[in-house]
Amino acid sequence: MNLTAPCLLPEVARLPTSWFARSPREVAVDLLGCSLVRVRDDGAILRGTIVETEAYLGPRDRAAHSFGGRRTSRNESMYARGGTAYVYFTYGMHFCFNVVCGEIDDPVAVLIRALEPTHGIADMRAARLSRRRAAPLQASDLCSGPGKICQALQIDRSLDGIDLSSDPRLFVTPGAQQPGTSHITNAARVGVDYAGEWAKRKLRWYLTQSPHVSRRGC
DNA sequence: ATGACGATTTACT
DNA sequence: GTAAATCGTCATA
Numbered sequence: 096m097n098l099t100a101p102c103l104l105p106e107v108a109r110l111p112t113s114w115f116a117r118s119p120r121e122v123a124v125d126l127l128g129c130s131l132v133r134v135r136d137d138g139a140i141l142r143g144t145i146v147e148t149e150a151y152l153g154p155r156d157r158a159a160h161s162f163g164g165r166r167t168s169r170n171e172s173m174y175a176r177g178g179t180a181y182v183y184f185t186y187g188m189h190f191c192f193n194v195v196c197g198e199i200d201d202p203v204a205v206l207i208r209a210l211e212p213t214h215g216i217a218d219m220r221a222a223r224l225s226r227r228r229a230a231p232l233q234a235s236d237l238c239s240g241p242g243k244i245c246q247a248l249q250i251d252r253s254l255d256g257i258d259l260s261s262d263p264r265l266f267v268t269p270g271a272q273q274p275g276t277s278h279i280t281n282a283a284r285v286g287v288d289y290a291g292e293w294a295k296r297k298l299r300w301y302l303t304q305s306p307h308v309s310r311r312g313c
Numbered sequence: 314a315t316g317a318c319g320a321t322t323t324a325c326t
Numbered sequence: 327g328t329a330a331a332t333c334g335t336c337a338t339a
Contacts, residue, residue, distance in 0.1 A: 149320070151320075158320070159320085160320075165336090167335075167336075168335090169334080169335060169336085183320080183334095183335095184333085184334060184335085185318095185319055185320070185321065185333095185334085185335095186318095186319060186321050186322080186331085186332070186333085187319085187331075187332030187333035187334070188321080188322080188331070188332055188333075189321050189322070191320060191321080193320085206320055208320090240321070240322070241320070241321075242321045242322060243321090243322075246322095284320070285320075285321095286319085286320055286321070287320060289318090289319085290320095309321095
């Protein structure tokens with residue numbers, strides 16, 4: 096046995112395509128407690144526990160990029176099968192990472208909004224440091240928002256459309272145990288005020304006690 | 314070709 | 327609490 100080999104996660108731990116081929120509501124809730132794992136090209140492992148998610152319900156959902164069946168080069172990966180990554184660029188400076196759900200041509204997804212960092216925290220700090228900032232960030236400021244996650248885990252459009260069930264660079268593993276319903280808060284989604292009645296729908300879930308969520312009590 | 318707009322984050326009052 | 331940063335994308339022309 097080669098004891099010097101890096102301690103990589105067993106392949107069996109990775110969530111398969113079939114796990115994602117469900118409604119985005121189910122997937123959004125079940126993703127809480129799972130780990131998002133990023134393996135960088137230099138071998139560094141950046142990993143955190145998912146503590147906040149939002150479901151986007153497709154053509155009928157005014158807040159979704161696929162509202163009305165809109166299909167462009169930007170959101171093309173939403174139309175791929177469940178288990179595909181959808182990474183988009185917004186506000187001229189941020190990336191956001193989604194897990195596509197359901198079957199092919201059903202453009203539904205779950206936005207990963209916050210993680211509790213567990214592995215590679217020093218690398219996350221370095222990645223989040225960038226310009227402006229001088230002081231080291233608190234652990235709860237590393238992945239407490241969809242743009243922060245992508246900066247900390249170095250996720251960009253080069254990972255858009257990849258298959259999370261097979262790509263070595265990015266995948267999801269199950270949590271030790273699923274968080275109980277009593278520890279989960281269900282609330283309205285963030286930053287979708289333009290979506291009218293759909294902005295009020297409670298399609299966001301987060302671990303109530305976690306200090307790593309992007310916002311509390313709304 | 315042009316203009317308006319973000320599934321956000323940060324700094325500042 | 328407000329506002330700036332910053333630019334790819336999309337609808338309109």
